[in-house]
Amino acid sequence: MGADGLAPKLLIETQELIAYPLLLLFSQSLRESSVPQDWKQANVTPIFKQGNRNKVENYRPVSLTGPICKIFESIIRDAIMQHLESQLLINNSQHGFCKGRSCLTNLLEFLHKVTSCVDSGDSVDIIFLDFAKAFDKVSHIKLISKLKAHGINGKLWIKEWLHQRTQRVSIRGVSSDWINVLSGVPQRSVLGFVLFLIFINDLDIGIKSWILTFADDSKIFNRVNCTANVESLQMDLHTLITWSEEWQMLFDVSKCKVMHVGTMQFERQYLMNDQKLEVVTEENDLGMVISSDLKVSQQLYDPERLVLSQISLTPRSLTESVVASS
Numbered sequence: 001m002g003a004d005g006l007a008p009k010l011l012i013e014t015q016e017l018i019a020y021p022l023l024l025l026f027s028q029s030l031r032e033s034s035v036p037q038d039w040k041q042a043n044v045t046p047i048f049k050q051g052n053r054n055k056v057e058n059y060r061p062v063s064l065t066g067p068i069c070k071i072f073e074s075i076i077r078d079a080i081m082q083h084l085e086s087q088l089l090i091n092n093s094q095h096g097f098c099k100g101r102s103c104l105t106n107l108l109e110f111l112h113k114v115t116s117c118v119d120s121g122d123s124v125d126i127i128f129l130d131f132a133k134a135f136d137k138v139s140h141i142k143l144i145s146k147l148k149a150h151g152i153n154g155k156l157w158i159k160e161w162l163h164q165r166t167q168r169v170s171i172r173g174v175s176s177d178w179i180n181v182l183s184g185v186p187q188r189s190v191l192g193f194v195l196f197l198i199f200i201n202d203l204d205i206g207i208k209s210w211i212l213t214f215a216d217d218s219k220i221f222n223r224v225n226c227t228a229n230v231e232s233l234q235m236d237l238h239t240l241i242t243w244s245e246e247w248q249m250l251f252d253v254s255k256c257k258v259m260h261v262g263t264m265q266f267e268r269q270y271l272m273n274d275q276k277l278e279v280v281t282e283e284n285d286l287g288m289v290i291s292s293d294l295k296v297s298q299q300l301y302d303p304e305r306l307v308l309s310q311i312s313l314t315p316r317s318l319t320e321s322v323v324a325s326s
Contacts, residue, residue: 002066003041003168011067026072033156039069040161041178042186043170061136063167063186073190080152080194089150090197093204096215097193103286106214110221110285113210114261115294117223123262125233126221126290127270128283129240130255134216135192136184138199139248143185146198158195203243209236214286224260230268237272257283259292 001007011018029035046059081099084090090098095106117124131137140162147155165181185192185199196215204211209222209232220240222233244250253272257280260268270277281292289298 002064002069003043004038004066004068006067008067011071022068022071026075029072030076030154030157033160035157035160036069037164039066039072040163040165041065042165042167042189043175044167045170060187062188063192064170065186065189070190076154076157077191077194079154083151084198087151089201091201091204093211094197094201094213096213096217097197103214106212107286107288110212110219114221118262118294121263122223122225123260123264124221125224125230125268125270126219126259126261127233127237127277128257128259128285129218129220130252131216131218131244132250132252133184134200134249135187135196137249138184138196140183142247143195143199146201147195150198150201152198158191161191199247200249203240205243206239207236209233211236217286219285224262224268225264227266227268230270234270237270241272253277259283259290261292261294 042063042065044061044063046056047062049058049060051058081097085099095101095103095109114124114126140159143162144155144159147158152158162185165186166178167181167186168178169176185195193215200213200216203213203218207220209220211218211220213219220233220236222229222236224230224233241251251272253275256272256277258270258277259280269279282298283290289296291298
């Protein structure tokens with residue numbers, strides 16, 4: 001339940017009685033670009049991600065909003081996505097919450113490109129990017145301008161939906177005081193994901209390397225066989241930094257990592273905001289453990305969580321194995 005205390009089960013049990021009143025309510029809300037205040041309230045519940053449970057930064061804040069507003073958000077979301085897909089407005093690098101795309105398509109495209117390079121004798125450098133509180137940092141003013149650029153006619157309703165939002169932290173039945181929300185889109189709300197996709201849709205403009213994203217999870221990579229290739233990838237990082245500063249969507253540089261794949265031995269390093277990126281040999285990407293040797297011996301498969309410690313695949317057979325299993 002959200003802050004309004006309405007249980008979704010209640011709506012299901014009374015759907016035949018409330019469908020028409022909700023139709024009238026939604027029509028008036030959209031026509032007048034007005035949003036009831038209780039639709040703008042959210043209980044924020046922390047969900048543990050990984051690491052030390054005593055550190056606040058290791059929890060993801062999930063906004064629990066009212067079910068009636070979620071129903072209306074789903075209607076608006078479907079209309080927006082239909083518009084974006086029919087006009088081919090979402091860049092091909094984005095695999096999150098788009099029809100026919102998923103974590104699987106993101107990983108398959110990524111692994112195909114990387115393993116193809118390694119099979120050809122090339123080396124690849126991969127930079128895993130991490131935004132600092134991405135959903136919370138979306139500027140409302142800048143978001144509205146991007147909605148207009150994408151031809152979203154319902155931007156005035158969305159502007160009102162974002163205006164004067166309030167939230168409180170709720171844990172085990174105990175809640176904090178209400179505070180005003182000055183930026184961001186509600187994480188785990190129905191409409192929030194679509195708005196975030198629109199906000200970062202121009203992230204890859206001007207990027208010469210390969211770039212793949214799933215919502216806010218992004219990675220940039222390319223062949224690296226000489227210093228010119230390293231400089232090109234570094235220039236792409238500068239382009240990304242410039243974009244992040246312009247749109248106030250900064251990267252958490254301490255969590256951005258570099259992985260070297262292949263046999264090229266010359267020394268290379270990458271900087272973001274004059275800070276050297278950490279080099280790793282293993283990284284969790286969309287639930288899959290990516291290692292610099294492209295083996296899957298560290299991969300854990302849920303729900304059985306079986307450790308495949310005896311498997312050793314070549315780059316080419318790894319891609320074929322993933323495709324076959326899908």
